[in-house]
Amino acid sequence: MSSSRILEFVSNYSLYTNCIVGGFGLIGNTLNILVFTHLKCFRNNRCGLYLTVESISNFFNQIMSLILTILTSMYGPSFIVNSFIWCRFKYMMSQLTAIVTFSMICFAAGDQFFSTTYYFNLRQICTSKLSQYLVFISISFGFFHSFLFIMFMNIQPLVGCIIYNEIWLRYATIFFYPVLMGFLPIVIASMFSLLAFRNVRRIIRRQIPIERRRFDQQITAMVLVHVVSFVIFTIPYDSYRTYAINNRVDQTNLFAYAIVTLIEALIGSIVNLNFAVNVFFFFYLIYIG
Numbered sequence: 001m002s003s004s005r006i007l008e009f010v011s012n013y014s015l016y017t018n019c020i021v022g023g024f025g026l027i028g029n030t031l032n033i034l035v036f037t038h039l040k041c042f043r044n045n046r047c048g049l050y051l052t053v054e055s056i057s058n059f060f061n062q063i064m065s066l067i068l069t070i071l072t073s074m075y076g077p078s079f080i081v082n083s084f085i086w087c088r089f090k091y092m093m094s095q096l097t098a099i100v101t102f103s104m105i106c107f108a109a110g111d112q113f114f115s116t117t118y119y120f121n122l123r124q125i126c127t128s129k130l131s132q133y134l135v136f137i138s139i140s141f142g143f144f145h146s147f148l149f150i151m152f153m154n155i156q157p158l159v160g161c162i163i164y165n166e167i168w169l170r171y172a173t174i175f176f177y178p179v180l181m182g183f184l185p186i187v188i189a190s191m192f193s194l195l196a197f198r199n200v201r202r203i204i205r206r207q208i209p210i211e212r213r214r215f216d217q218q219i220t221a222m223v224l225v226h227v228v229s230f231v232i233f234t235i236p237y238d239s240y241r242t243y244a245i246n247n248r249v250d251q252t253n254l255f256a257y258a259i260v261t262l263i264e265a266l267i268g269s270i271v272n273l274n275f276a277v278n279v280f281f282f283f284y285l286i287y288i289g
Helices: 003-038 046-075 077-081 084-116 128-150 166-201 210-244 254-275 279-288
Strands: 153-156 160-163
Touching: 003 046, 003 254, 046 084, 046 128, 046 254, 084 128, 084 153, 084 160, 084 166, 084 210, 084 254, 160 166, 166 210, 210 254
Parallel strands: none
Antiparallel strands: 153 160
16 A cells, blocks of 8 residues: 555544544533533532543543644644644643543542542541642643643654653653553552452441442442543553654655554544543433432
């Protein structure tokens, strides 16, 4: 297959998948925000707060994805790749929303563990004020880190938007993608969600109302499924990004550039599901509400 055919396929694939996933993401996250803010069982609920903030973050991520998709279909991929403004805006928004979303998933899993544990002292650790502080710290860190990150990005002819600072490139390769956005949130979310699932299986031993017990079991199951999808969709992207930022392909090598563009489109559509799968939680939330 020629490079032009591959690039044509990538263009069509990205357009249709991003529009479909983005459309579902906008609808699903909007519905989730309405459910989390209006259902009585989620009012003053810490896990509900984390999931609400995550849905808002996902909503903005999907808006950005749709905007970039529309601009790319109208003006071609070079408009985004070789634009200094879009280069920085794209990375800033994608990093900000990813940091906030991944943080909220970890906080929700951790909150379910502490909320369902048998030990009273551990249940007292998580408070509403602490959850508000964690949300504020996560959003503030996301803004600061993403703004600092784009200060070391620039457009290089024939390559596109890259990190030009060697120290920051080493940081992104060694820590940011593989650890901060990969190993660390995956381990934290997986560990706490599994421990919370174990807790709710033994929750019958505690003297609590049946309605509360049922709610904890259902929310914990939902968080566990969410964490599983998070792990599946995140690992390929972080692995590829760690490799790609150190191995840029010159656009003059058309076939290699076409293959890399195809891989990026496929992996990008997979990780994009992280911000759109919430549409499947809406009906579940209505059921438990």
